Amino acid sequence: MNMAGKFTISLLVTITVIASIIILSGSNSPTRRVANSAGAIKHTSFRIIEVTQGNYLHEGVHVRFDDPQHDDIANIGFILGEKCVAVIDTGGSVKIGRELHEAIRSITDLPICYVINTHVHFDHVLGNLAFVDEKPAFIGHVGLADAIEANRAFFLEQFTEDLGPEPSEKSVVGPDKTVENTLELDLGGRTLLLTAYPTAHSHADLTISDQKTKTLWAGDLLFRERIPSLDGSLKGWLSAMDELKGYDVDFVIPGHGPSSSNWPEVMTAQEIYLNMLLDETRQAIANGLFMEEAIETIGNTEKEKWLLFDQHHRSNISRVFIELEWE
Numbered sequence: 534m535n536m537a538g539k540f541t542i543s544l545l546v547t548i549t550v551i552a553s554i555i556i557l558s559g560s561n562s563p564t565r566r567v568a569n570s571a572g573a574i575k576h577t578s579f580r581i582i583e584v585t586q587g588n589y590l591h592e593g594v595h596v597r598f599d600d601p602q603h604d605d606i607a608n609i610g611f612i613l614g615e616k617c618v619a620v621i622d623t624g625g626s627v628k629i630g631r632e633l634h635e636a637i638r639s640i641t642d643l644p645i646c647y648v649i650n651t652h653v654h655f656d657h658v659l660g661n662l663a664f665v666d667e668k669p670a671f672i673g674h675v676g677l678a679d680a681i682e683a684n685r686a687f688f689l690e691q692f693t694e695d696l697g698p699e700p701s702e703k704s705v706v707g708p709d710k711t712v713e714n715t716l717e718l719d720l721g722g723r724t725l726l727l728t729a730y731p732t733a734h735s736h737a738d739l740t741i742s743d744q745k746t747k748t749l750w751a752g753d754l755l756f757r758e759r760i761p762s763l764d765g766s767l768k769g770w771l772s773a774m775d776e777l778k779g780y781d782v783d784f785v786i787p788g789h790g791p792s793s794s795n796w797p798e799v800m801t802a803q804e805i806y807l808n809m810l811l812d813e814t815r816q817a818i819a820n821g822l823f824m825e826e827a828i829e830t831i832g833n834t835e836k837e838k839w840l841l842f843d844q845h846h847r848s849n850i851s852r853v854f855i856e857l858e859w860e
């Protein structure tokens with residue numbers, strides 16, 4: 534590419550970044566982040582912003598699973614090195630994956646060497662198919678391959694329309710490289726540290742830390758605004774959060790909700806909610822309540838603090854009840 538071409542592209546990128554910053558700086562304005570009657574927050578078009586140097590984020594919307602935008606609820610993005618690109622989660626459909634892919638190609642021509650999934654949930658993995666032609670290594674927690682196999686038929690049945698024009702079980706792409714404890718990836722002038730956790734939010738949680746900018750992609754180990762959903766172990770999640778607190782982090786990108794430099798205080802709201810679940814469920818069991826009774830009584834003090842509270846709160850209590858019943 535000649536200099537003029539390079540200049541045009543860098544000018545375009547600059548304009549995009551400035552426009553994004555303007556949009557982002559408006560993100561706390563009451564007009565954009567107003568929840569609708571279902572307690573949801575929506576965006577209208579695919580946007581990606583450089584939140585820290587080389588870390589590009591597309592922020593998901595807060596809507597219910599039955600909303601047409603259910604495939605765009607997770608925070609996804611990519612990290613740009615001097616040699617290649619690492620994608621962090623791919624969204625809840627092949628369509629969102631393609632939009633992320635296009636966004637990457639509007640910013641760089643470098644190869645995509647890694648597609649990293651933070652865990653198995655549909656909103657983070659179903660866009661993987663959009664990256665297959667780039668021939669990256671697909672990377673996840675050591676438990677992710679089994680988790681994908683266990684969910685393959687379910688994904689095909691529940692998310693048929695999100696799996697591209699020819700949906701089949703092959704449309705769900707799992708990892709070909711897994712992480713048991715930690716793994717370092719070199720993107721050229723930038724090292725990523727991947728860390729795998731024992732069962733916490735899910736059975737296969739992985740975080741990605743960009744060592745250059747101390748940016749942590751926390752996956753669903755951290756929810757903000759949207760009610761946290763438990764699909765693993767409450768006690769495991771709380772201990773994963775204790776481990777995270779010890780990390781040297783300048784900027785954190787949660788799995789859902791706005792990113793932040795307020796580390797580790799940004800985890801406090803979630804910690805209060807999870808500790809409430811632990812304490813009140815323990816108390817309900819000690820008082821001899823049945824699970825149905827516990828579900829009616831636990832956690833109403835938290836209701837106003839979280840969006841889409843009704844979508845997960847009750848199932849969270851039932852999971853915690855089962856986890857704590859025999860302790």
Ligand SMILES: [Zn+2]
Pocket residue numbers: 607654656657753788789
């Ligand atoms: Zn998620």
